[in-house]
Amino acid sequence: MSAARSIALVVNSQRVSAYVPVRRNLVDFLRIDLGLTGSHVGCEHGVCGACTVRVDGKAVRGCLMLAVQCHGRTVETIEGLSRSAEIADLQRAFVERNALQCGFCTPGMLVSAAELLADPRPMTREALREYLSGNLCRCTGYHAIVDAIAATLEARLDAGRAP
Numbered sequence: 001m002s003a004a005r006s007i008a009l010v011v012n013s014q015r016v017s018a019y020v021p022v023r024r025n026l027v028d029f030l031r032i033d034l035g036l037t038g039s040h041v042g043c044e045h046g047v048c049g050a051c052t053v054r055v056d057g058k059a060v061r062g063c064l065m066l067a068v069q070c071h072g073r074t075v076e077t078i079e080g081l082s083r084s085a086e087i088a089d090l091q092r093a094f095v096e097r098n099a100l101q102c103g104f105c106t107p108g109m110l111v112s113a114a115e116l117l118a119d120p121r122p123m124t125r126e127a128l129r130e131y132l133s134g135n136l137c138r139c140t141g142y143h144a145i146v147d148a149i150a151a152t153l154e155a156r157l158d159a160g161r162a163p
Contacts, residue, residue: 004019004020004022005020005022005068005071006018007019007070008072009070009072009073010074010075011036011074011080016034018033018034020033024066024067024068025044025062025063025067026051026053026055027040027051028041028067030053030075036077038077039052039078039108040104040105040107041063042104042136043063044063046063048105048135049105049112049135050105050107052108053077053111054111055074057074058115059115077107081111081114087110087114087117089152090110090148090149090152091110093147093148093152094106096151097144097147097148098144099140099144100139102139105139109132109135109137116128117153117156120153120157121157122157128149128150129142129146132145132149
């Protein structure tokens with residue numbers, strides 16, 4: 001029997017307390033214990049990016065972080081980012097440019113792109129591709145994803161704002 005620990009954190013602006021096995025990773029805690037299934041479990045080695053969430057404002061791989069490491073911290077998932085409308089323009093651009101197909105990588109892509117777009121600055125398409133290199137997509141070939149992020153970046157730069 002695995003040891004368990006009580007944790008308290010904020011998830012998508014809601015205070016959460018739970019008793020979790022000490023070896024449960026963050027993405028499993030979010031999916032199994034909290035029912036937040038937007039973040040996906042892919043490689044379980046931090047390579048694919050499907051499990052990307054924000055912890056204290058920084059994008060992290062949810063499969064590489066233990067839930068107990070989030071005690072006292074703030075976690076934001078794709079559900080929280082969507083509800084807050086922080087990424088509404090980015091989500092629209094993904095739909096308009098057909099930047100998703102199966103959708104498995106999409107939540108991680110959106111969370112990673114949100115971090116990039118939080119401080120908009122001009123970037124080349126090559127720099128965008130490099131930034132996204134930690135998020136794998138088997139369906140799209142990335143062209144439409146880069147188009148969507150570039151269009152959102154350009155619109156935010158033109159508006160002179162972050163979300």
